[in-house]
Structure formats: C-alpha cells, structure tokens
Amino acid sequence: MGRSPCCEKDHTNKGAWSKEEDDRLTNYINIHGEGCWRSLPKAAGLLRCGKSCRLRWINYLRPDLKRGNFTPQEDELIISLHTFLGNKWSQIAARLPGRTDNEIKNYWNTHIKRKLFTRGIDPSTHKPLNGGSAAVVASSQPELPVVPTSNESSSSSSKKKKNNNKSEFELFSNNNMNREKVVVTDSGCVEESVSNSSSGVTIEEIAPYPPHINLELSLAPPSQQQQISLYSWQGGVCLCRHALGLHGNNHQLPCSCKKPITHPHGTPSATIQQPAPTGNDVFKFFGAGNFKF
C-alpha cells in the first residue's frame, strides 16, 4: 500500500549546501526541469532529501529570483497583502515576482514587524497597538475592516486545520450591532453572513497601513450572497481569488469580474475611488499604493 519512501534517511546530507551540490542540482533541473523531487536527488547524484532539494531550488537557486534588498514599494505591497492574506506567505510571494515565500517571511519577521510596531500597528492584526491612539490613517467612512481569518491570526503555535477552499479572508462590516462576517469563496463570492461576532474576533478598526493606502470595504447584503462578484471598475481592484492569485486546483468557478485585472509591466494600479454600481452594498477597495493585481 501507498508509495515508496521518499529517500533513504540514513544517507542524506543536512545543513548548508555546498557549491558542488548547488551545481549538481542546478544542472539537473536545467536539463530535466522541476518536479519529481522524490527521484531527483538520486538522479542528480545528490545525497539530499528531495524535500531539501526542492527548498534549495525554490528559495535560492531558481534563476528568476530577484535577491537583493526589498524596495519600499515591495514593503508596502507586502504589508497590504498581509492585511488580506495573513501569514499566507506563498500567496503573498505569488504577487511579488522574484521573491520567495521564505524570503518574504524572513523579511516580515525581521523588518516589517518592527516597522509596523514603530508605527504603532500590531503586525498580526494590522490594528493599532494601544486601542486606537496610534497614528492611524482613518477612513472617512465608518471602518470596514479587512482582517485575516481568525484561524490565521497571530497564534504561532499549533497548526490550524485548513479551510475547505474558502474563507481566504473575511470581511467584517462595522455597522454597529449587525456586524456581518462574510466569507469570500474561491470564486470571490460571498458565501455566508453571520450576525454577530461571538467567534472571538472582534474588529474595531480598519487595517490602516500603509499610510498612503486606504483600505475601505463595504459589504453586500445577505440577499446578494452566492453571486456577488467583487468588480473591477475603472482601474479598480477585484478581490476575487483570481485577482489575488488565490487559485487552487479545483477553482474552476468563473469570476465575474467585468474586466480582468491587468498590470502592464509593473505599472501600479492607481487609486480606486469609484464605487461599484450598486452603491453602499458594494465592496470597495481604495488602493492608492502599489498594488499590481
């Protein structure tokens, strides 16, 4: 039953890679391409676990890696994406060409966290550290926060169960009593609406940063669930899975974006300030920053 073992644990090297190992791996992949990590080490003449080879290639040897310092634009983009995606580093990395999830994760932990703390922002929640007195860019409208789902918030301990291909992020309206929780599904549709916030995640503030990026959201009423799409309009941003790069194997549901998001050669999408046609029941997203959806 089952597959054969991935590698012979007894004969595998660990620790830092040597130049020779790097060369062997690079040469092998250049000739044969990526994939089949299980058989790669043996085929390439490496005494490494396939898992280790994959990691080395992805995080260090891949030719398309950018390396070097992160630009301020990348900083802000990471912060913004983290607001939506939480610690989903692979998904964040997918929006930053040439950067790896590991690199972004390290950079987040060593630089950006500190940066946010100095701004008075809790990096895990993107909320002010001290109940709102921090320098927060306030939205002109009632706060309509975007937060990571509760199961991807700050806890660093045990792994959480993954979430059945939905709930990439949750949106909370802040309309007093009837705080709605909306789960965005694979196709970008609103799947459910919950009337109170007893789940433990209470949202008081919009995720405020970076200062030049305003994030502003409002939600469709329950009646529009199932087929609400998060439109792109006039250069705006659709926050469906397609736009955010949240694709999975079985995500064939079409997004009903009115137009595809394009980002011609790094030109940032500019400010989005025009609401979608349905008025106050619309998901709005103001991004004056460096989004490249």
Next chain:
DNA sequence: AAGTATGACAACCGCGTTTAT
C-alpha cells in the same frame, strides 16, 4: 581586542492536503 547582543537568512521540522498504490 574580546565578549556579548542583535540581525539576517538559510535550512529544517512538522502538519495538512493531495495523490499513487
């Protein structure tokens, strides 16, 4: 100059999901 603290990043570990048998 030596010792210590801190930062940066590569690599490992363990878990959940997917997939081959």
Next chain:
DNA sequence: CATAAACGCGGTTGTCATACT
C-alpha cells in the same frame, strides 16, 4: 475505499555576520 508517502506550506531553529559594550 484505505493506506501511506509525496508535496507544499508555515513556523521555528541554527548559524554566520555585524554592531555594540
């Protein structure tokens, strides 16, 4: 269908470099 391993991801650790005392 059940099982077990591959795969992929996120969290954590180890190690080296640099700054500070």
